[in-house]
Amino acid sequence: MNVNLIDGKKVSKELQIKLKKRVSSLRQKGILPKLAVILVGNNAASKVYVRNKQITAEKLGIETLNINFDKNISENELIKKIDELNNDATVDGILVQLPLPKQIDESKVTQRILPNKDVDGFHPVNMGKLFTNEIGPQPCTPRGIMELLKYYNLEISGKNVVIIGRSNIVGRPMAAFMLNEDATVTITHSKTKNLKKITRQADIVIVAIGKAEFIDATYLKDDAIVIDVGMNRNKAGKLVGDVNQTSVSKKVKYLTPVPGGVGPMTITMLMQQTIELAEKRINNE
Ligand SMILES: Nc1nc(=O)c2c([nH]1)NC[C@@H]1CN(c3ccc(C(=O)N[C@@H](CCC(=O)O)C(=O)O)cc3)C=[N+]21
Numbered sequence: 001m002n003v004n005l006i007d008g009k010k011v012s013k014e015l016q017i018k019l020k021k022r023v024s025s026l027r028q029k030g031i032l033p034k035l036a037v038i039l040v041g042n043n044a045a046s047k048v049y050v051r052n053k054q055i056t057a058e059k060l061g062i063e064t065l066n067i068n069f070d071k072n073i074s075e076n077e078l079i080k081k082i083d084e085l086n087n088d089a090t091v092d093g094i095l096v097q098l099p100l101p102k103q104i105d106e107s108k109v110t111q112r113i114l115p116n117k118d119v120d121g122f123h124p125v126n127m128g129k130l131f132t133n134e135i136g137p138q139p140c141t142p143r144g145i146m147e148l149l150k151y152y153n154l155e156i157s158g159k160n161v162v163i164i165g166r167s168n169i170v171g172r173p174m175a176a177f178m179l180n181e182d183a184t185v186t187i188t189h190s191k192t193k194n195l196k197k198i199t200r201q202a203d204i205v206i207v208a209i210g211k212a213e214f215i216d217a218t219y220l221k222d223d224a225i226v227i228d229v230g231m232n233r234n235k236a237g238k239l240v241g242d243v244n245q246t247s248v249s250k251k252v253k254y255l256t257p258v259p260g261g262v263g264p265m266t267i268t269m270l271m272q273q274t275i276e277l278a279e280k281r282i283n284n285e
């Protein structure tokens with residue numbers, strides 16, 4: 001059987017055509033959607049992601065405000081900047097690139113961003129809305145995964161969905177999204193016993209563990225749908241996911257590649273949410 005590759009790059013391109021039109025119509029109304037991106041320190045991977053976000057924003061006509069801080073910045077200084085952006089009426093969305101250096105409490109920073117400028121959907125108020133199936137900004141990676149499944153007409157209702165990883169940015173919100181679409185959801189993690197036994201029963205497996213090429217065909221049933229959220233560099237410096245793509249390709253029905261799967265969708269959803277926040281200005285004026 002041949003695996004179907006889920007093409008996140010293609011889906012992103014198509015969605016971005018629509019987003020560009022929404023930005024144009026905002027700009028015609030005198031609203032310049034603006035995303036503020038804060039990067040602390042010099043982490044190479046973070047710099048690449050932030051750069052990708054800036055390039056995409058520019059392409060769509062979204063303004064960006066790029067703020068770089070030294071890795072030794074104090075928590076107070078960062079909070080002061082967030083407050084300033086919270087009070088800046090020209091800023092629609094605020095993103096603080098994670099992870100942050102250890103002297104800074106990530107949850108404190110996340111909670112300082114006003115929920116209506118929380119473009120990542122990480123604020124507890126927005127996370128709560130997601131878990132109660134109400135509208136609000138949502139975490140971009142799981143939202144992008146839902147868009148991919150929808151694009152490929154893959155049914156979710158009643159399916160067995162197994163999520164590997166319980167992070168606040170992927171695993172936990174992913175479970176809420178899936179529950180909202182009537183899936184039967186299992187979250188597994190590093191303390192899970194008999195992981196393979198659980199994943200082998202899954203119709204849809206979402207892998208977000210941060211271990212290069214960890215999941216092979218033996219973890220999966222025939223015809224499974226596999227979503228690879230991993231972003232790892234292997235010894236040769238090549239970007240690889242959490243799934244062994246070669247092994248899995250022979251067995252499963254659908255697979256997201258790395259690169260070109262979930263990553264581009266994360267960025268596209270970030271842009272979409274910036275636009276959605278900017279569109280709220282129309283009603284608030
Ligand atoms: N506040 C915050 N919000 C985030 O959304 C956030 C974050 N912090 N910290 C890190 C993670 C990771 N993340 C990615 C975004 C794009 C790609 C991406 O574009 N990937 C490309 C390849 C990029 C490459 O070549 O390195 C692809 O998969 O095709 C990957 C990962 C956003 N994150």
Ligand SMILES: [Mg+2]
Binds near residue numbers: 171209
């Ligand atoms: Mg985890």
